[in-house]
Amino acid sequence: MNVLKALQKVIPKSETLGAVQVPSLFVSPEQFVKKPASKIRPGKTEHNNNISISELIKQHGHLVGKDSFYQKHIVKDYLSPFDKTPNFKRQDVSNDFDLERAKSLFKLKKDISQNINFQETQDEIFIKKILPFLTLPIEQHSPNWPLLTQNRNVRKVFPKDYYKEVPAVPDFNADPHAFEEYIGLLTHTTFHFRNSSSSNGVIPLLLRTLLHPMNETTRPYHTTETFNDMILFFYHKNDLASMRETFSLIKMSNCRPNLQTFNLMLMGLLQNSRNHSSPHEHRNIVFFLDQMTKNSVAPDSKTWEILFNFLQSKKGRSYYVERLTAHNVPVTTSLVIAILQKSDEIKTLSSAQLLGAFQQNGIKMDYPMFRFFVTSFLERNELDNALVTVQHIHSEALNGNDIDVRVTTDILNKFMCHFANSGNLALALQTFNTFTQEYHVRANETTFEMLFKALVRNGYGKNFPVVLQWIKDTRLKLTQSMRNNYWKVKADSIAKYNCKKVVSPEDTHHLSAMLREFKLPVGKKITYDTWRNANPAERKVLRYINCRPGRGEKTAAQKSQPLIKNNDTTKLRKVHYRHGIARSAIKHAEAKRIPYAENWYEALNSELKARGIISTEDTPHVNNN
Structure with missing residues (x-):
């Protein structure tokens, strides 16, 4: 596929591409009033008051150490109210990783990557499966269950990083809109304090608690938007299992999955498919496309873009772009960039040709395009071009020109x-x-x-x-x-x-x-x-x-x-020093997990109170039955 010809096919000459500008609302952690923290230390339990960390790990290491399935037990307890629901695979805690299957999948993927004919055959089968869903006319109708989410005319903007304590849980009864903003803040902002946003931090557990369908206090405020935020959070953690579980919880909370929900799930499948030992996701892709049809959700250009990235062969991608053009799919900058990145010809194009291709087709500069060119320039070691691009964007913004970058x-x-x-x-x-x-x-x-x-x-x-x-x-x-x-x-x-x-x-x-x-x-x-x-x-x-x-x-x-000193002794000392810090960090992390392994709900409640995220009279409000 000639990349320049492909661009001319998919981009309408009469239109310019760029992000649609909508009003923005900045949501700051500071707007949530902090509650006074108690004097209880996080993770403090009755049995570890006067015990060293090494002794604590020795006594309770089976709960959090190797082969303890710590994370699986936490998830099982969280899903325990749904024992009669067959949707959740992780209700069964077992060592179900099939090493031989993983090896065979790795070998299969390697063989496919080296066999062009096999790639073309796979792509042909895949396109035949997905095109009927992408081109099927969708009849818009009201679902049987109430739709709790509405179209937003305001785009919420959250800080990327925050280094202070996680803001306190607000009173949702006093301000019902605060729930959606609070969930958005927890999922879009990285809270570095005590590593709160990490997979083993407090925020994943807090999110699971606040968005639990059995949570009678917060359930009235559950919306599709809040579940989408939670799916996005686990997407950034590369946690497809949690994304699937959250998807299943949407209907349990009487909400309806929307276009963003399905696009996020497809993005999760795409991310997982890049793992060397993961299976092909064709069956799961068809499942979510079928769910889109059943929920009267029509695909958009983002859906087409995500599915384009599953294709492996030049022939398959070329045919897919032809179908995309034939069905008049609205073209976005990110879709054009996806086509460019998958094209073999991009390696032979100079920076000037790339820029010219965008300019000739009337593509307006937006952030995805800006990011793409900076990345491309740096990969080609064209440092001056990359920095000139940055300087130009800064000057345009500084001069008040019409540029949303x-x-x-x-x-x-x-x-x-x-x-x-x-x-x-x-x-x-x-x-x-x-x-x-x-x-x-x-x-x-x-x-x-x-x-x-x-x-x-x-x-x-x-x-x-x-x-x-x-x-x-x-x-x-x-x-x-x-x-x-x-x-x-x-x-x-x-x-x-x-x-x-x-x-x-x-x-x-x-x-x-x-x-x-x-x-x-x-x-x-x-x-x-x-x-x-x-x-x-x-x-x-x-x-x-x-x-x-x-x-x-x-x-x-x-x-x-x-x-300066440099000899064999210093080398050994440096290695010992680094390994010592790593061992200490692992021990402290395991010690913190012990209360959660014993009773995650009580441990979470204790830590939230100790850190002032909830007051001493509050609880996370979830039935842990």
């Missing part, structure tokens, strides 16, 4: 990841300063993780501990976070065992002053060779952070500088 944290992190992978600490720091100071982009945990990675891969010199401390101080200032990650621990081990320099406040103040104006150059082409393009002041910074050229392989004499 902004430079975001996600765009910043694409650059940071790119530089971290190559260990280009200089460009990582320059980009960080430019984006946060000039473009007013908020750095998050991923941003600083990439800074730690760039620092480690850049190699260490005598000032390594100073740069590390500066990153830690900046991270604490901007995110209030001190949580460990792989690259931070690795950097800590280098500073502890390879570097003899003792960092003083004066050192970090000196580096801060040097880095204040260490930004991407303006008005000249930006390349990966920072030294060649640097002025004298910038070269001083580059020397300090160990980014000067021609370092090469050091001799033994050079490695044994007064402030």
Whole structure:
């Protein structure tokens, strides 16, 4: 399939593409009033008051350790009120992972990926199965059950990251609309405090409790929108099983799945199909398409786009695009990008040709297109083009032009990841300063993780501990976070065992002053060779952070500088240090799980009260029978 010809086929010349602008409502965690926290420590139980963590794990490790099926038991207890409902596979706790089946599926997928004829046959069968559902006329009618969700004319906007405590559960009786906003906040915002949004954090359990069909207190406020938010939350966790369970709960709560529901479920199947040992999802796809028809839900361009990504062969994708065009499917930028990304010809197109293809077809710049071009430029190592694109978008937004695109944290992190992978600490720091100071982009945990990675891969010199401390101080200032990650621990081990320099406040103040104006150059082409393009002041910074050229392989004499030590002993100590931190983290995580393994409902209630998420007289309001 020629990508340029495909674009000309699917894009109507008379229209321009771009996101439809709708009014936005920003939902902030601060709008939910905090309740005073009790003095109870989270996870505190009667049997662990005076017992060390090691002893606690020794006594109760069978509940949370290897082969304990901890997560399965939690889910089984959550689904226990539905014992008579055959929809939930995880009501049965068993070690049902079939290793031999996984191996055979992996081999089958590998064989298919190397056999074009097999791919074409599979795609032909798949398209024949799904096209009748996509092209079937849908008769719109009212369902037998009440529709609790309505079309929203206002798009809710949630903060991407939040570093303080999870906001308190509001009084839904006083403000019924608060329930939908609160669920949206929990599912769209990453709460870093105590790792609350992680799979083992408090938020997944809180969501399951608030959206439980047996929850008499919150059930009147359950809507399709709230369940969609919960499905989206588990989609980002790559948890297809929980997505399916949430889908089954929608009708139990007297709600009706809508187009967004089905698109999310298809996205979950697409995500799962990319696992090497997962089965083909054709049967499950047909199931959800059939459910769409039964619920009088017509597919949209997003549905066509998701299903397009299941196709494996060039022939299958070409035929699918022809059918899409024949049925006058509205074309969006994301659909065009999906076609581009799956096309072999994209590798032969230059950046100018890609941009020209969009411009010639009247495609208006929107965020998916912006993100696509930045990613493409970085993959091609066209750094200057990527940064010029960002500068253009920022200038357009700053000048008040009609463009609904902004430079975001996600765009910043694409650059940071790119530089971290190559260990280009200089460009990582320059980009960080430019984006946060000039473009007013908020750095998050991923941003600083990439800074730690760039620092480690850049190699260490005598000032390594100073740069590390500066990153830690900046991270604490901007995110209030001190949580460990792989690259931070690795950097800590280098500073502890390879570097003899003792960092003083004066050192970090000196580096801060040097880095204040260490930004991407303006008005000249930006390349990966920072030294060649640097002025004298910038070269001083580059020397300090160990980014000067021609370092090469050091001799033994050079490695044994007064402030550097490097030998077999230090290597072993670093490994032992990192493994020790990992073991400690695992023990603490298992210790926290023990109360939940014994009684997840009581443990959740205790933690929510201790953290002030609910008051001491409240309960999560769910019958755990």
